[in-house]
Amino acid sequence: QALLCGVIVMHPEDPLIFLEEKIKEIMEKGLDAGLWYMCIDSSLRTNLKRIAETYLSALFGLEDEQLMTTELCTKAFDFYSRNLKKFYFRGWLKYHLLRKNKRKNTDQKMALAEFHYKLQKIRVIIEKWNSWAQINKEKNTLATRRLQQIFNKITLNAVLKAWRTEACSSLKTKAYFESLIKKGQEGSFVSSESLSFQSVKCKASHLPEEALLQIFRYVNLVDLARCAQVSQAWKLLTQNSSIWSDINFSSVKHKVQDKIVVNILRRWRPYVIRLNLRGCHSLHWPSFKSISECKNLQDLNLSECQGLNDDAMRLISEGCPSLLYLNLSYTDITNGTLRLLSRSFPNLQYLSLAHCRKFTDKGLQYLGSGRGCHKLIYLDLSGCIQVSVDGFRNIANGCSRIQNLLINDMPTLTDRCIQALAEKCEQIMSVVFLDSPHLSDTTFRALAECKLVKISIEGNNQITDLSFKLMSKCCPYIRHIHVADCQKITDAGLKMIAPLKYILILNLADCIRIGDGGIKPFVEGSSGATLRELNLTNCVRVTDASVTEIAQRCHNLTYLNLRYCENVTDAGIEALGNMSSLISIDISGTSISDMGLGALGCSGKIKELSISECQNISDTGIQKFCQDTKHLEYCHVSYCPQLTDEAVKALAFHCHRLTSLSIAGCPKMTDLCMGYLAAACRYLHFLDISGCVRLTDKALKSLWKGCKQLHVLKMLYCRNITKQAVLKYTAKLEQREHNDGDPPPWLGYDRNGN
Incomplete structure (x- = not known):
């Protein structure tokens, strides 16, 4: 309104510039101070009457009659009425919204x-x-206790009744067995059996009967026959039935x-409960027929029995219903035997078919059928x-309770x-896959659902x-990890299994990428304090480090193998001398010297020591070690060229338990x-004593006189030991190896030891 009045009255040459200037003035003064005449110069403003005149009449020159017309009054009343209605309507809306x-x-x-x-x-209801x-629970507990007492009384009565029945049956069975024995024995044995052990007890023996029987259980059959000829008392002991259970x-x-x-x-x-015929090549039909007569047989080992076939197994299956353990490895059995196993031995728990090549996948299907x-x-x-794969699937379908699985020497x-087997055999706890080069991480992913304890x-x-990552996530209770000669295992894998708490045995032999970066975090982990064996x-x-x-x-830690760890020196070996738990250690091929070996013997607990191919070891180191170690049983010091007779002297006179x-x-020996x-x-x-070129027949004579328990003797490249002496002094040994050839070049010395 002010701008329009200003343009009409002032008549500026350029209205736009005029409007722009006036707008700026209005913005500076503010809209609240704006009046209709603020854009008009004061000289051009007209004086208006307070009531009759308006600025419109002054601007446009209108008369009073023209201003106050009926139409204008009507419009003014309508405008006033509308404004009044709007005001009251807004008030009514505000009141209504408030309510x-x-x-x-x-x-x-x-x-x-x-x-x-x-x-x-x-809350009141819940309380x-x-x-x-709570009251009802106490009542139920009291009632349960009373019912349990009643049940225990009834169970006790039933047990006592069953025990009486079993006792009577046992007496009858014992009488029956005794009658069988008496019928099968000769008259002389019957008369000796009627004698008690106490009545003929050897005066030189102060041991009780139970102790003597326990000793005789460790004697082989030939020596047991010889013991029966010593005295009448020993004869009675060798005929005790407890000795012949195994x-x-x-x-x-x-x-x-x-x-x-x-x-x-x-x-x-x-x-007879346990029977071992392993390697008995000369057995035939009569022996297998007699096995079937052992009705209480539970453990049978027929490994490497060349005469065993399906017909022989048919004889055995007719009379051994209680068999739990069966070893048929290295035999010629076929699918027919596996069919017999499923029919005749429903309680079988342990079965070895190692290196049996004549059965097929069909035979494994028989194993779980019927x-x-x-x-x-x-x-x-x-x-x-x-x-x-079909064979393993057949095993999974029929024998889903398998816990221990051995599959060695199987390149196929x-x-x-393994996936086919693991689909249904979810109770597998131990797996052994030695020399299986085609297995990959997929195998361990398939076994992830199993509660593995040994790998x-x-x-x-x-x-x-x-x-290793899968083991750390899915095998929290694993105790035995053997991953020898796995070239892709690195320090990162060891770090992954460091949180596992129950590892007792860890074998990383020939994993050449393993170093300090993996060993130290693993040892610092949860299993470090409980680890028993480390290879x-x-x-x-x-x-x-x-x-x-x-x-x-x-x-x-009881066993540690650092063989061919070239960077291990005396500094590390000396630290091991403070380990009171260490019993067996192999440090062959390391850089150890006499100082480190002497420090290693400080604990005095080591029973097994191997320091082969240690070029820096001399007699002094052996002497220092033996002074503190009295319990040594196993010692291999092969290919240590500096050793002489003094080293063996120290071993002999300090370590009397050497086996x-x-x-x-x-x-130099x-x-x-x-x-x-x-x-x-x-x-x-x-x-x-292979390669000891200075030994002669006199050495064998000394061993023959003093070492009565010697079973195995190796004498390769011993050029001064004759074949006549070998035949004379080693005839009774279980195993001997001898040749009188010159030592090979890789030994590092000539035929004279130079």
């Missing part, structure tokens, strides 16, 4: 009050219900014939390269085989750190050292 908001607030407060009321009501439930023909397998087996089994058949071997928990299929084994795999270049053979990146960490944290000794490749061994080491079982 509506008050009513809404009131409804909200009522709803909240209702909610609180219901909540309080529920009353809880009180009632018969081991394997220890005298080269002397066993059908007649011997038949006579022994027929005589003691009611008492009554089947559904209770099988241990299965050995090592070397059965004819088994395919693939991930698909052994060797000679595999496809297993990676991913398998780091040929882990060339392991240094003294890891060995020191092992010595500080592995307080329960196994190897000094192969020590050219003479007959004198064998004299030391013969004089002091009465329990020596194994001796390797």
Whole structure:
């Protein structure tokens, strides 16, 4: 309005510039101070009457009659009426909205009050219900206790009644067995059996009967027959039925014939529980027939029995319903035997078919069909390269309770085989896959659902750190990890299994990418303090830092193998000398010297020591070690060229419990050292003197006189020991190896030891 009046009155030359200037003035003064004449100069403004005149009449020159017309008055009244209606309508709206908001607030407060009321009501109900439930629970507990007491009384009465019945039955069974024995024995034995052990007890023996029987259980069959000829008392002891519950023909397998087996089994058949015929090649139909007469037989080992076939197994299956353990490895059995197993041995739990090549996938289907071997928990299929994926699927369908699985020496084994087996065998706890190069991380992914406790795999270049990651996530209770010669395992994998709490055995032999970066975090982890066995053979990146960490944290470690760890020196070995738990250690091929070996013997607890191929070891180191170690039983110091007779002297006179000794490749040894061994080491079982070129027949004579317990003797490249002396002095040994050839070049010395 002000701008329009200003343009009309002022008549500016450029209206736009005029309007722009006036707008700026209005913006500076503010809209509240704006009047209709503010854009007109004061000289051009007209004086208006207070009532009659308006600025319109002054601007346009209108008369009073023209201004106050009826139409204008009507319009003015209408305008005033509308404004008044709008004012009252707005007031009414405000009042209505206020009442509506008050009513809404009131409804909200009522709803909240209702909610609180219901909540309080529920709380009271719950408190009353809880009180009632507690009272009812006490009543139920009292009633359960009374019912349990009644049940215990009834059970006790039933047990006592069953015990009386079983006692009566046992007396009858015992009388029956005694009658069988008396019928099968000769008259002379019957008369001696009527004598008691106390009546003929040897005056020289102060041991009770139970102790003597326990000793006789460790004696093989040939020696047991000899013991029966010592005295009448010993004869009675050797004829005690408890000795014949466990018969081991394997220890005298080269002397066993059908007649011997038949006579022994027929005589003691009611008492035989365990029978070992491993490696008895000369057995035929009569022996297998006599096995079927052992009705209480539970454990049968027929491994390497060349005469065993399906017909022989049919004879055995006719009379051994209680069989739990069966070893058929290295035999010629076929699908027919597997069909017999499913029919005749429903309680079978342990089965070994290792290196049996004549059965097929169909035979494994028989194993789980019908009554089947559904209770099988241990299965050995090592070397059965004819088994395919279908065969493993058949095993899974019929024997889903398997817990221990051995599949060694099987290059045809693939991930698909294990996947087929793991689909239904969810109780697998132990798997052994030695020499299975085609397995990968997929195998461990398939076994992730199983509660694995033991994993052994060797000679595999496809297993990676991913398998260790799966173990850490899915196998929290694993105790035994054997991943030898797996080239793709790195320090990162060891870090992944460091949080596992129950690892007792860890074998990383020939994993050449393992170093301090993995060993130290693992030892610092949850299993470091409980670890018992650690094998780091040929882990060339392991240094003294890891060995020191092992010595500080592995307080329960009993076995440690650092063979060919070239970076391990005296500094690390000295730290191991403070480990009181360490019993067995192999540091062959390391850089250890006499100082480190002497420090290692400080604990005095080591029983097994191997320091072969340690070029820096001399007699001084052996002497220092033996001064503190009195319990040494196993010692291999092969290929240590500096050792002489003095080293063997120290071993012989300080370590009287020595049972196994190897000094192969020590050219400075003479007959004198064998004299030391013969004089002091009465329990020596194994001796390797290969490459000791200065030994003569006199050495064998000394061993023959002093080492009566010697079983194995190796004499390769001993050019001064004659074949006549070998035949004369080693005829009774279980195993001997000899040749009088010159030492090979790789030994590092000539035929004279230079």
